[in-house]
Amino acid sequence: MTKTFLEPFTERLLRAGPQLAGYSWPWAGRLWRERLELDDNLSIWADQTPPAPMRAPLRGGVTADLAIIGGGFTGTSTAYAVSRRWPERRVVLLEAATLGNGASGRNGGLMLNRVNGCETVDAETAAQIDRLTRAGIDALCARIARHALPVDHRRDGTVTVYTSTERAEAAHAAVEADNRIGIPTRFLNSAELRRQLAVEQGCGAVLDPGTGQINGLQLVRAMAPLLEAQGVQIYEGTPVVNVQEGQPVVLTTPQGEVRADSIVLATNGYTGALGYFRDALFPLHSHVLATAALTVEQRQQLGWHGLAGFADDLDRISYASMTDGGHLVFGGGSNQAYSYLFNNRTRYPGGTSARAQASLQETLRRHFPGGAELPIVRRWVGTLGMTFDRRPLIGVRGERRNIYYALGYSGHGVTLANLAGEILCDLYAGDDCRWRGLPFVQGRYTRIPPEPLRWAGYQLVTRLTGRSPRLHQPSGGSAQIKKW
Numbered sequence: 001m002t003k004t005f006l007e008p009f010t011e012r013l014l015r016a017g018p019q020l021a022g023y024s025w026p027w028a029g030r031l032w033r034e035r036l037e038l039d040d041n042l043s044i045w046a047d048q049t050p051p052a053p054m055r056a057p058l059r060g061g062v063t064a065d066l067a068i069i070g071g072g073f074t075g076t077s078t079a080y081a082v083s084r085r086w087p088e089r090r091v092v093l094l095e096a097a098t099l100g101n102g103a104s105g106r107n108g109g110l111m112l113n114r115v116n117g118c119e120t121v122d123a124e125t126a127a128q129i130d131r132l133t134r135a136g137i138d139a140l141c142a143r144i145a146r147h148a149l150p151v152d153h154r155r156d157g158t159v160t161v162y163t164s165t166e167r168a169e170a171a172h173a174a175v176e177a178d179n180r181i182g183i184p185t186r187f188l189n190s191a192e193l194r195r196q197l198a199v200e201q202g203c204g205a206v207l208d209p210g211t212g213q214i215n216g217l218q219l220v221r222a223m224a225p226l227l228e229a230q231g232v233q234i235y236e237g238t239p240v241v242n243v244q245e246g247q248p249v250v251l252t253t254p255q256g257e258v259r260a261d262s263i264v265l266a267t268n269g270y271t272g273a274l275g276y277f278r279d280a281l282f283p284l285h286s287h288v289l290a291t292a293a294l295t296v297e298q299r300q301q302l303g304w305h306g307l308a309g310f311a312d313d314l315d316r317i318s319y320a321s322m323t324d325g326g327h328l329v330f331g332g333g334s335n336q337a338y339s340y341l342f343n344n345r346t347r348y349p350g351g352t353s354a355r356a357q358a359s360l361q362e363t364l365r366r367h368f369p370g371g372a373e374l375p376i377v378r379r380w381v382g383t384l385g386m387t388f389d390r391r392p393l394i395g396v397r398g399e400r401r402n403i404y405y406a407l408g409y410s411g412h413g414v415t416l417a418n419l420a421g422e423i424l425c426d427l428y429a430g431d432d433c434r435w436r437g438l439p440f441v442q443g444r445y446t447r448i449p450p451e452p453l454r455w456a457g458y459q460l461v462t463r464l465t466g467r468s469p470r471l472h473q474p475s476g477g478s479a480q481i482k483k484w
């Protein structure tokens with residue numbers, strides 16, 4: 001009741017955000033500078049990935065046609081696409097920690113269709129985005145098969161679970177509309193859902209066939225030798241501390257320097273520390289847990305009979321996936337399960353928090369009462385790059401048009417960040433015809449105010465409404481898994 005009463009106030013506050021940003025960035029942006037902070041990847045994916053020797057950091061000066069900053073899905077998919085298309089070009093990839101140490105190596109594992117923040121686009125664009133991301137999953141799986149990469153993945157479908165009859169009915173209607181424009185989702189009523197996944201409050205669900213789950217850390221690590229075979233030079237333990245734009249662009253690292261004709265910002269939630277997109281992105285920490293490998297009996301008792309994963313339809317979304325080995329990975333579900341730290345800090349102190357983990361277990365119990373006593377073996381946190389309207393940003397900028405970027409996937413980046421390499425490769429080639437008109441390619445963004453308004457606004461909105469601060473696009477659109 002109180003929350004409903006407060007909604008007009010918080011909605012006004014959110015709508016004031018971009019205006020406040022306009023007034024306050026010119027002075028406040030200079031007072032608060034972000035620092036790159038890194039932490040270890042404590043995820044279940046790290047347990048299941050053989051250790052790899054760390055590549056040497058950059059020492060001295062190198063030149064490159066293209067220098068990529070960041071070794072996650074975006075960085076490796078871009079290095080792959082560019083070095084395949086132009087084997088003679090010098091491509092350098094710089095990673096501050098180790099490959100896959102960011103979100104790519106510690107996420108929820110859901111390999112999904114569609115793009116966050118694009119729920120309200122017209123039907124034709126929705127169908128186009130659906131086709132692209134579906135083809136993106138196909139291409140990723142084909143890449144794994146072509147190079148025989150040792151990457152655990154499955155594609156037996158994921159569902160969005162609807163937790164009220166009203167929303168389930170609306171989702172059913174949306175699926176029928178989607179089917180008419182060629183989107184092959186399927187509505188499951190509550191009985192059909194229970195046969196696959198006995199989520200306690202599930203009134204219905206939308207099944208998206210062909211989606212699935214992937215171990216992102218295995219993928220990024222397996223890409224490294226392949227990239228090197230294609231001539232890419234990879235440096236780990238090499239944070240870029242300064243970018244000087246020009247022709248060439250000069251990147252400074254603690255012990256070296258790269259002079260490159262063009263660069264790629266593949267740094268997602270960590271981008272602010274480089275001085276880019278400070279008014280467009282904020283890092284959000286998502287806390288996650290994983291159970292021990294569950295026996296078949298334990299999975300039956302839990303009510304997980306099939307499917308790779310699910311997300312629910314609530315604003316502080318819960319998401320879960322099941323590894324082939326039987327580990328349940330679970331994240332989200334409450335304010336406590338997500339954190340924003342003052343001034344865009346990218347390292348969560350202590351690796352996660354007891355409060356966040358208790359809340360995760362509580363949400364897990366709510367969804368699966370049969371899972372109340374499951375042994376938890378891993379607890380971690382990862383950094384998402386969020387935009388105000390949740391729409392990612394992919395494009396090229398700078399006076400010389402040589403600063404490429406793909407970021408702000410807003411928690412929905414497993415598929416798109418792996419597709420981003422193709423998109424950036426085409427933009428780099430000067431040919432954007434496949435991607436022209438997509439709202440997240442060369443799109444505009446909604447500005448977020450700087451500190452201390454950013455932190456205060458986040459606390460106010462989340463506490464008063466229990467929701468994540470988000471400027472919604474106009475209503476309408478079709479059923480899909482939305483993240484954060």
Ligand SMILES: Cc1cc2nc3c(=O)[nH]c(=O)nc-3n(C[C@H](O)[C@H](O)[C@H](O)COP(=O)(O)OP(=O)(O)OC[C@H]3O[C@@H](n4cnc5c(N)ncnc54)[C@H](O)[C@@H]3O)c2cc1C
Pocket residue numbers: 036038069070071072073074075094095096097098099100101102103104105106107108109110111112238239240241266267268269270271273274286287288319331381382383384406407409410411412413414415417
């Ligand atoms: C907990 C969690 C759960 C998620 N669950 C899902 C999910 O289930 N499904 C889904 O689709 N998406 C999910 N996501 C989002 C998805 O993982 C990301 O969108 C995607 O991995 C982004 O990839 P990236 O390569 O752009 O960024 P990252 O993987 O974060 O890589 C950026 C890299 O840049 C490096 N770096 C940063 N700054 C510098 C610098 N100055 N110099 C050099 N290197 C630098 C970092 O060390 C990092 O390795 C989740 C994310 C998190 C954190």
